[in-house]
Amino acid sequence: MAPLSRARIVAAAIDLIEREGADAISMRRIAADLGVGVMSLYNHVPNKAALLDAVAEAVLSQISFDDDPSAEWTERVRIQARAFRQIAHGYPRSTMVVVSRQLKSPAGLFPVERALATLRDAGFDGEDAVQILRAFIAYIIGSLLREVGVTPTFAPGNLGGADLPPDVDTTLFPEVSAVATHLCAGDHEKSFEYGLDMLIRAIAVQLRESKAAGRGGARG
Numbered sequence: 001m002a003p004l005s006r007a008r009i010v011a012a013a014i015d016l017i018e019r020e021g022a023d024a025i026s027m028r029r030i031a032a033d034l035g036v037g038v039m040s041l042y043n044h045v046p047n048k049a050a051l052l053d054a055v056a057e058a059v060l061s062q063i064s065f066d067d068d069p070s071a072e073w074t075e076r077v078r079i080q081a082r083a084f085r086q087i088a089h090g091y092p093r094s095t096m097v098v099v100s101r102q103l104k105s106p107a108g109l110f111p112v113e114r115a116l117a118t119l120r121d122a123g124f125d126g127e128d129a130v131q132i133l134r135a136f137i138a139y140i141i142g143s144l145l146r147e148v149g150v151t152p153t154f155a156p157g158n159l160g161g162a163d164l165p166p167d168v169d170t171t172l173f174p175e176v177s178a179v180a181t182h183l184c185a186g187d188h189e190k191s192f193e194y195g196l197d198m199l200i201r202a203i204a205v206q207l208r209e210s211k212a213a214g215r216g217g218a219r220g
Contacts, residue, residue, distance in 0.1 A: 004036055006044040010054045017093045056098040057107035063087050065114055073122035074200050080115055088144045123207055132203050147188045
């Protein structure tokens with residue numbers, strides 16, 4: 001067995017979170033899973049909060065950005081959003097830990113720096129860039145929650161099956177009934193790309209309007 005290390009502890013925490021959720025995390029439980037004394041963990045991780053920070057940083061550090069800096073900003077944004085979504089798919093429950101932590105380490109700040117640099121290079125000012133980044137994060141996380149089935153059961157895409165339940169009154173819900181086939185469809189990839197395209201189109205219009213009004217995105 002490999003010697004106890006911070007990396008082993010974090011890996012065990014991620015594994016436990018993905019199996020049982022973040023609420024299952026405790027230093028005692030991690031020690032039991034690793035077959036070591038709980039006090040030995042504190043030589044590597046000072047407390048539970050630090051462990052959760054380490055989990056978030058470990059997940060974020062696996063994001064692979066291979067976008068071309070010379071490409072159009074819209075394409076760079078797509079690639080970055082897809083990269084975060086790919087990690088979120090690999091670690092859906094740990095991703096919830098990521099968005100709940102205030103990370104100020106290089107691992108936590110690098111994806112933010114990359115996204116903000118892309119938006120600033122496109123011409124957005126600092127405030128707009130931050131708001132756009134937050135909107136993208138909210139969209140990606142919302143999509144993930146729907147895909148893993150933790151949104152309300154009435155949410156589009158979670159009705160299940162090819163048709164509505166037989167007890168749904170079609171006269172009371174004519175619009176729901178009319179688009180039942182689409183509501184019950186589960187093509188998450190198609191839905192994600194559709195929403196991503198809408199977001200990018202909307203902020204592209206915002207950028208054009210900002211430039212037309214003479215509100216440039218000069219840095220500073």
